[in-house]
Amino acid sequence: MTEIAFEAITKRFGSSARPAVDAVTFTVPAGHTCMLVGKSGAGKTTLLRMVNRLIEPTSGRIVIDGKNVLDEDPIELRRHIGYVIQQVGLFPHMNVAENIRVTAEVTGGWSKKRLAGRVDELLDLVGLPPVEYRHRFPRQLSGGQQQRVGLARALTTDPTILLMDEPFGALDAITRSQMQDELLRIQRDVRKTILFVTHDIEEALKLGDLIAVMHQGGLMQLGSPMDLLTRPVDDMVARLVGSDNILRALQYLKAATAAEASHSAGPVNKEDLPLCPPDASLLDAMLKLIETGARALVLQSGDPSPDRHVTLAGIFSTLTKGHSRESRCSPSGEQESAPASGRGAAIL
Ligand SMILES: Nc1ncnc2c1ncn2[C@@H]1O[C@H](COP(=O)(O)OP(=O)(O)O)[C@@H](O)[C@H]1O
Numbered sequence: 001m002t003e004i005a006f007e008a009i010t011k012r013f014g015s016s017a018r019p020a021v022d023a024v025t026f027t028v029p030a031g032h033t034c035m036l037v038g039k040s041g042a043g044k045t046t047l048l049r050m051v052n053r054l055i056e057p058t059s060g061r062i063v064i065d066g067k068n069v070l071d072e073d074p075i076e077l078r079r080h081i082g083y084v085i086q087q088v089g090l091f092p093h094m095n096v097a098e099n100i101r102v103t104a105e106v107t108g109g110w111s112k113k114r115l116a117g118r119v120d121e122l123l124d125l126v127g128l129p130p131v132e133y134r135h136r137f138p139r140q141l142s143g144g145q146q147q148r149v150g151l152a153r154a155l156t157t158d159p160t161i162l163l164m165d166e167p168f169g170a171l172d173a174i175t176r177s178q179m180q181d182e183l184l185r186i187q188r189d190v191r192k193t194i195l196f197v198t199h200d201i202e203e204a205l206k207l208g209d210l211i212a213v214m215h216q217g218g219l220m221q222l223g224s225p226m227d228l229l230t231r232p233v234d235d236m237v238a239r240l241v242g243s244d245n246i247l248r249a250l251q252y253l254k255a256a257t258a259a260e261a262s263h264s265a266g267p268v269n270k271e272d273l274p275l276c277p278p279d280a281s282l283l284d285a286m287l288k289l290i291e292t293g294a295r296a297l298v299l300q301s302g303d304p305s306p307d308r309h310v311t312l313a314g315i316f317s318t319l320t321k322g323h324s325r326e327s328r329c330s331p332s333g334e335q336e337s338a339p340a341s342g343r344g345a346a347i348l
């Protein structure tokens with residue numbers, strides 16, 4: 001697993017007045033998915049392409065596992081970095097298996113037999129049964145299937161990093177949503193460090209552990225979906241993520257984010273309470289609370305810590321965190337939950 005650190009990374013094209021990427025500094029921890037969002041021209045693609053050296057920085061460093069990428073051989077570097085783009089870029093005269101093998105063949109180090117096994121394994125991973133798909137040509141695939149092959153190809157050499165540049169941007173809404181679900185599923189299996197460019201904020205909220213907001217080459221904010229929705233640094237970020245959109249927060253924040261805030265559920269008999277799956281959203285949890293009339297849900301987590309509950313008051317408190325000026329200024333944070341639990345308690 002690999003960490004990516006951007007250190008004052010800057011790119012100026014030719015003699016242009018403003019850098020395309022301007023002294024950007026942040027770190028993506030190993031195994032995390034970081035979404036790069038921002039308007040067209042914000043510098044997202046340029047930042048991404050400096051990681052695998054398709055673009056050379058003007059100044060600054062990108063450090064992967066302690067090594068400056070500029071000190072690496074570009075071909076060797078790209079063996080550890082998968083790259084997926086919107087246009088997919090499959091070779092039309094090669095079948096699916098050949099298209100998936102080609103990266104590994106170019107970078108070398110894989111035997112024919114090992115590669116054949118790898119192709120089938122990857123096709124299974126991306127949801128294309130090998131027997132049915134390995135001999136098809138790109139023109140015999142839908143847009144979504146082509147993108148699955150593109151993802152398989154990016155994973156052939158088992159890279160530790162995946163760079164994805166608007167990979168689902170050309171797909172229809174339903175296929176796009178399916179591909180997002182697939183990526184979440186695949187990522188649970190493979191745990192790559194992913195940098196994913198999108199201009200779709202809902203995609204960023206759905207897929208990202210971290211979201212980096214870029215504007216005019218600069219990094220405006222780096223944070224979790226929760227940070228961006230509840231504590232945007234300025235009005236520009238607030239507008240971009242829709243921080244005042246309660247439904248969006250309900251949909252994209254995990255119920256687990258409300259669990260801490262729910263310790264005030266009081267003594268409850270765990271046996272009688274409905275369960276809340278670990279990946280449920282706040283909306284899922286809220287609907288279950290309303291439907292069942294239960295006072296709290298028991299949050300299911302892998303570890304044996306038993307007493308994490310999700311209540312309407314906790315959900316309310318999470319939603320309102322950071323919205324009131326007083327609560328943001330409060331050094332103790334106590335004011336944060338006071339009005340919220342009051343109103344939430346009224347609902348209860
Ligand atoms: N090869 C290039 N030559 C000159 N300018 C470029 C080049 N690539 C990108 N730019 C400029 O850099 C800025 C950032 O572009 P880009 O990284 O593609 O933005 P994004 O992916 O966020 O839409 C834009 O102003 C764009 O015009």
Ligand SMILES: [Mg+2]
Nearest residue numbers: 044045046197
């Ligand atoms: Mg771009």
